[in-house]
Amino acid sequence: MSHSPRLLIAGAALAATALLAGCSSGGAASSTDGSGGSDGAGQKLAMVGLYAAPYTDGVADGAKAAADLDGAEFTQYGPVTLDPNKAISDFQNAVAAGATGVLVQAFPGDLWVAPIKKATGVGVTVATSDVPSVGSGALTNVGPQKVAMGAALADEYIKQLPEDATGIIVPGICVAGLRSLTAPIEGFTTRMEQERPGIDVIEAEVTAGDPPSNFAAWQRIQAKYPDALGFVGACDQDLTNMVKMKQQAGGDFLIGVTAGGDDPVAAKSIAGGEMVGAVTQRPWLQGYVGMRLIANTAFRDAAQPEGxxxxxxxxxxxxxAEEIASLLEDPAVAQKTFEALGDTMVDDADALASEHPVDYLTESDGIDTENPMP
Amino acid sequence: MAQSSPLLGATEPAPAHGDAAASSSAPTTASGSGGGPGRGRSKGLIVRRMDEIRVLGVLVVLVVIVTVFHPQFLSIASIANITQQASFFGIIALGMVFLLSMGELDLSVGGNFAFCAMVVALLVQSGVNPWLAALAAVAVGGCLGALNALLSNALRVPIIVISLGTLAAYRGASLIISGAGSVSGGDPDDPFFAVLGGSIGGIPALSIAFLVLTIILTFVYTKTSFGFAVRAVGSNPHAARLSGYPINRIRITVGALVGVLCGISGILSFAFFQASDPAVGTGYELLVVAAAVIGGTTLSGGRGSVVGAALGALIVSVINGALTAFGVSANYAGFVTGLVIVGAVALDSVLKRRKRP
Known part of the structure; x- marks a missing residue:
């Protein structure tokens, strides 16, 4: 039976594998730059991202820069869309493929505990970026103070709102209940209550993850609250959609996003003045610090900073906006901006690493935590 | 390559029609060209299983190719990973073979899986014995699967239409009961986690469960009157109805079977991760159908292979593992998997047209 579907499928699969085998050494996701040292020569380092996004790519750029310092091979993995099972599969496959250190955006943290434990149990060094996995064996976590991000954005709103202003501000969240999204909104709400008591930040409306649905959601929300003083988003895709929503609605309400600033195109759109502001989580710095600390442990037997x-x-x-967009667009600019700060953080890592609070993402009294500046 | 007709086989002894329907190219009798009866039976078995053997061949060749470039791909740890990753959606694919064989498709399996995993996690967190919690979750999964079929029967629309709604409803329900967050709980040293989430002789318990279920469901599909009825309905629903098959009841039973397998996979997921999250099982709809179709199950009904689906799941998992081994961006995984599915469906359609008189 020469025309069996399985036989022809086999051909397709084998051809695809051969093609990928042929192109993998030059693939964009994998690289080895021997410009640095050689402690990691012949070693593999990897990063598993949450999903494909400029933010994730920025973290990977920083991690790659750190891997290059040791001459290690670096590969970026992760699902295209939010898919924890796929992310964990990629992590397991990376470890099986011989990675000696992996930087992980471990969402949701609880789900990553067992896989990371298994990897660290066989000697792989694992650290987390952005989303921690407490109790997993990934001792180091790098990332911003989420609550403080929202509070800092609220400060920008407050500059444009009179002290006696009254009304409501409407938050929107694309994934209801997701800690890393609700925490900045909590910070925004708390700061607004403190500084503008006449303004009520109401309970968050649910938007959507995909851009068209997200835009429709913001149109619906604006129509539902036509007299709102402002709206605040929590997701990357909110940024351009909220600008479009405001342009179409034609109101003078305030808009801003407690994320979104990691996309250079979106960051540039803020320059137009439609939006109060957005937040960039310094992805390059996260990747650089996280991977340098991994390399120190994996290649030089340094103790992994705990916290x-x-x-x-x-x-x-x-x-x-233009200045930040330029460093998001070009890893070389990001390196020039953040490398020195990153090196300092790595050198002082043991002192800087703070004990994981019960939930550092939502620790309200952490709002005024110092924000390290380059 | 005449397609076997399960309905015609209904008048024949069960073993003959059972095997015939298990493989598109299988003759109904073992004809030896020489040698004794034993040799003839062996040859007949090989002929009947030729499609599965080819899929197995594909799997082996894939592994060999990757191993040539990356020897560690054949390490025990790597094999354990691949079989374990395939098990989560592969277990559900075993049930999807039954549903596809009836000409039906359930798109809510990912949501059902997530809901069951969340049910067992919440019950364990609240102090319920993990084994009892697991039983409850499997029962819930069965009910959700049966609900799809019940609604399909009541509204007289295909299950795929119902599951377009329930796929969002089930995942939404898991968001509601979990408060949209992860849930963990239970004593890691409890035998439930140690056994179901651990390994036996270096082989993940998940993979062992996958193998055992493959054997059981292959028997059910090929050797029982229920399996025969499933294929008969898919092969020619009108004739099956005239022959007295209770089509609605069979549909509900198969829906429940798929749901039970979602439940089993869900509890195994919880046992391994010792946690659950509403986002688990995202995209399983695609992977489950991909595994079944790559394994030789037709979307139009009447024909399928449980063993093929298991091998299909392993192929999907190997492709993903190979992409990682080669250091290729995960973006290619979806692309390659999608190409394989489209190719399988297109070829299936071409071959079917060729068979028509």
Whole structure:
């Protein structure tokens, strides 16, 4: 039976595998740059991202820069969309493929505990970026103070709202209940209550993850609250959609996002002045610090710092949008901006690493935590 | 390559029609060209299983190719990973073979899986014995699967239409009961986690469960009157109805079977991760159908292979593992998997047209 579907499928699968085998050494996701040292020569380092996004790519750029310092091979993995099972599969496959160190955006943290434990049990060094996995064996976590991000954005709103202003501000969240999204909104709400008691930040409306549905959601929300003083988003895709929503609605309400500033195109759009601001979580710095600490442990037997290292964030406003967009666009600019700060953080990592609070993402009294600046 | 007709086989002794329907190219009798009866039976078995053997061949060749470039791909740890990753959606694919054989498709399996995993996690967190919690979760999964079929019967629409709604409803329900967050709990040293989430002789318990279920469901599909009825309904629903098959009841039973397998996979997921999250099982709809179709199950009904689906799941998992081994971006995984599915469906359609008189 020469025309069996399985036989022809086999051919397709084998051809695909051969093609990928042929192109993998030059693939964009994998690289070895021998410009640095050689402690990691012949070693593999990897990163598993949450999903494909400029933010994730920025973290990978920083991690690659750190891997290059040791001459290690670096590969970026992760699902295209939010898919924890796929992310964990990629992590397991990376470990099986011989990675000696892996930087992971471990969402949801609980689900990663067992796989990371298994990997660290066989000697793989694992650290987490952004989302921690407490109790997993990934001792180091790097990332910004999420609550402080929202509070800092609220400060930008407050600059434009009179002290006696009254009304409501409507938050929107694309994944209801997701800690890393609700925490900045909590920070925003708390700061607004403190500084503008006449303004009520109401319970968050649910938007959507995919851009078209997200835009439709913001149109619906604006129509539902036509007299709102402002709206605040929590997801990357909110940024351009909220600008479009405001342009179509034609109101003078305020808009801003407690994320979104990691996409250079979106960051540039803030320069137009439609938006109060957005937040960039310094992805390059997260990746650089996280991977350098992994390399120190994996290649030089240094003890892995135990705790959370605050890599900070920046508020993107119309005044600095172009400047921040340039460092998001070009890893070389990001390296020039953040490398020295990153090296300092690595050198002082043991002192900087703070004990994981019960939930550092939502620790309200952490709002005024110092935001390290380059 | 005449397609076997399960319905015609209904008048024949069960073993003959059972095997015939298990493979598209299988003759109904073992004809030896020489040698004794034993040799003839062996040859007949090989002929009947030729499709599965080819899929197995594909799997082996894939592994060999990857191993040539990356020897560690054949390490015990790597094999354990691949079989374990295939098990989560492969177990559900075993049930999907039954549903596809009836000409039906359930798109809610990912949501059902997530809901069951969340049910067992919440019950364990609240102090319920893990084994009892697991039983409850499997029962819930069965009910959700049966609900799809019940609604399909009541509204007289295909299950795929119902599951377009329930796929969101089931996942939404897991968000609601979990408060949209992860849930963990239970004593890691409890035998439930140690056995179901651990390994036996270096082989993940998940993979062992996958193998055992493959054997059981292959028997059910090929050797029982229920399996025969499933294929008969898919092969020619009108004739099956005239022959007295209780089509609605069979549909509910198969829906429940798929749901039970979602439940089993869900509890195994919880046992391994010792946690659950509403986002688990995202995209399983695609992987489950991909595994079944790559394994030789037709979307139009009447024909399928449980063993093929298991091998299909392993192929999907190997492709993903190979992409990682080669250091290729995960973006290619979806692309390659999608190409294989489209190719399988297109070829299936071409071959079917060729068979028509």
């Amino acid at each position: 959370w290292i605050n890599t900070g964030f920046d508020i993107v406003t119309p005044d600095n």
